Amino acid sequence: MSKLAEKVQQELLQAIDNDDLVLPTLPEVALRVREAAEDPDIGIPQLSKVIGNDAALTARIIKVVNSPLLRTNREITDLQMAVSRLGINYTCNLATGLAMEQMFQATSDVVDRKMREVWNKSTEIAGICHVLCRHYTRLLPDQATLAGLVHQIGILPILTYAEDHNELLSDSISLNHVIEQIHPIIGDKILHTWQFPELITQVPSQYLDFTRDSAKVDYVDIVQVATLQSYLGSEHPYTQLDWSKVQAFSKLGLDPNVDMQADEDLSAAMDAAMSMLQ
Numbered sequence: 297m298s299k300l301a302e303k304v305q306q307e308l309l310q311a312i313d314n315d316d317l318v319l320p321t322l323p324e325v326a327l328r329v330r331e332a333a334e335d336p337d338i339g340i341p342q343l344s345k346v347i348g349n350d351a352a353l354t355a356r357i358i359k360v361v362n363s364p365l366l367r368t369n370r371e372i373t374d375l376q377m378a379v380s381r382l383g384i385n386y387t388c389n390l391a392t393g394l395a396m397e398q399m400f401q402a403t404s405d406v407v408d409r410k411m412r413e414v415w416n417k418s419t420e421i422a423g424i425c426h427v428l429c430r431h432y433t434r435l436l437p438d439q440a441t442l443a444g445l446v447h448q449i450g451i452l453p454i455l456t457y458a459e460d461h462n463e464l465l466s467d468s469i470s471l472n473h474v475i476e477q478i479h480p481i482i483g484d485k486i487l488h489t490w491q492f493p494e495l496i497t498q499v500p501s502q503y504l505d506f507t508r509d510s511a512k513v514d515y516v517d518i519v520q521v522a523t524l525q526s527y528l529g530s531e532h533p534y535t536q537l538d539w540s541k542v543q544a545f546s547k548l549g550l551d552p553n554v555d556m557q558a559d560e561d562l563s564a565a566m567d568a569a570m571s572m573l574q
Contacts (some may be wrong), residue, residue, distance in 0.1 A: 300463060301470040308457065312485060319486050320452050324363070325350045326395040333388035344376045356394045357387065363572040365426070365565060373525055382438075385476055389438040391545055393422065393445040393573070399452060407459045411452070416574075418445050423570030424522035425515075427562060432548040433513050441573070442460055443499045443515040444522060446492070450483030450500050451475050480504065509543040517544035 311317035322330070323348070332338050332346045348354055355377050361378040362371055372378050379387045400415035402408040422444030429440035454475050458464045464471050483500025495515050502508055503519040510516070521544050527534045539545060539552035556562045 298467070298470045298473070300467055301477075304457070304464055304470070304474050305550050308454065308478055308482075309473070309491065311405040312482065314502075317453055317482070317485075318456070319482075319489055320399055320449075320456075322392070322490055323395040323398055325353055326392045327549065329388055329391045329395075334385055338384060340376055340379045340384070343387060344379050347379070347387070348375055350395075351418070353391060353395055357382075357390060360390060360394075360572050364568040365572055374454075385436075386438040389442045393442050396445060396449075398438065402455065402459055404459050404465070406465055407455050410455055414448050414455075416452050418448055420570055420574040421447065421519065421522045421526055422573055423566050423568075424525055424556075425518050426569040427556075427565045428518050428522055428548060428550075432550060432563075435513070435515065435518070439493075439496065440515055440518050442492075443496050445573070446483070447484065447488060447499050447503050447519050447523075448479060449486050450481065451480035453482055453486075456478060506537060506542050510547075513547040517547050520544040521548055521550065525556055528557065 307315065321327075326348050328349075329343070332343050347357065350501045358372060358375065358378050358501050360366065361381050368381070372381060382390065397415060400411040422441045425444035426439040429435050429437045431438075436550075454471075458471055461487070464474070480501040480503075484497055487497040487500065499516050499519050503523060505509050507522070508516065508520070520542065524534055524537075524539060529535075542552065545552040556566065
C-alpha cells in the first residue's frame with residue numbers, strides 16, 4: 297500500500313472514531329418521506345402530499361409504477377394512485393432510493409465522474425437485487441432494492457475528502473485502495489446515522505465477506521450475489537473466485553454456475569428493474 301493511501305486511511309479512520317468525518321445527510325425530501333412513513337396513522341393522501349412537493353420525485357415514482365416490472369393493465373397517471381398501488385413502505389423505500397441520486401454529484405469533474413460511476417453501479421446492483429429478491433426469496437423487493445442502492449454509500453465521504461486533497465485525487469491507485477479498504481466501515485456508520493433498519497445497515501460492511509454464512513437468507517446475501525452476477529463476463533477479480541463456496545448462492549437456491557442473464561425472463565426483468573431506477 298502506498299504511503300499516501302496509508303496516511304489517508306489513518307486520517308479517515310481517526311475522523312470516524314472522533315466523529316469528525318462529515319457524513320452525508322439524506323436529501324430533505326427523503327427525510328420528510330421517511331418521517332411521514334414512520335407515523336402509524338399516515339394515510340396515502342398525506343404521504344402523497346409530502347412527495348408531491350418534489351415534482352421530479354413525483355414523476356419518477358409514477359414512471360416506476362408504470363414500468364414493465366410493476367405495471368398493471370391500466371396506466372397510472374397520478375401520485376395517489378401510484379402510492380396506493382405500491383403501498384406506503386414500498387413508496388417510502390423507493391422515494392429514499394431515488395432521492396439519493398442527487399447526493400452523487402460533485403463540483404470537480406473527476407470526482408463527479410467517479411460519483412456517477414458509483415451511482416450507476418449501485419442502480420445496476422439494485423436492479424439485480426430486486427429481481428433476485430422477487431424470484432428467490434420471501435424478503436421485500438423494496439428493501440432489497442434500497443440495500444443495493446446504499447451498499448457503496450461509504451464511498452461518498454471518501455470522494456468528498458479527495459475533492460479537497462489534490463494529491464489523493466491525482467493518484468487513482470491510492471484513491472481506489474482507500475475506497476476498497478474503508479468504504480464498508482463508513483457505509484455502516486452512515487446508515488446507522490440515517491436510522492435505517494438493522495437488516496440494511498449491515499450490508500456495506502458484510503456484502504464483500506465471501507466466507508459469510510448467516511442462519512437464513514438476508515439482504516446481505518442478495519447484494520452479495522447481485523454484485524458477483526454483475527461482473528459476469530468481465531475480467532474482474534471476483535470472477536476468479538470459487539463461487540460454489542459462497543453460501544449466499546445456496547441460501548437463495550441459486551446455482552452459482554448459472555448466468556442469470558442467459559435466462560430470458562430474468563434478464564428482461566433485470567433490465568426493467570435497472571431502467572426503472574435510472
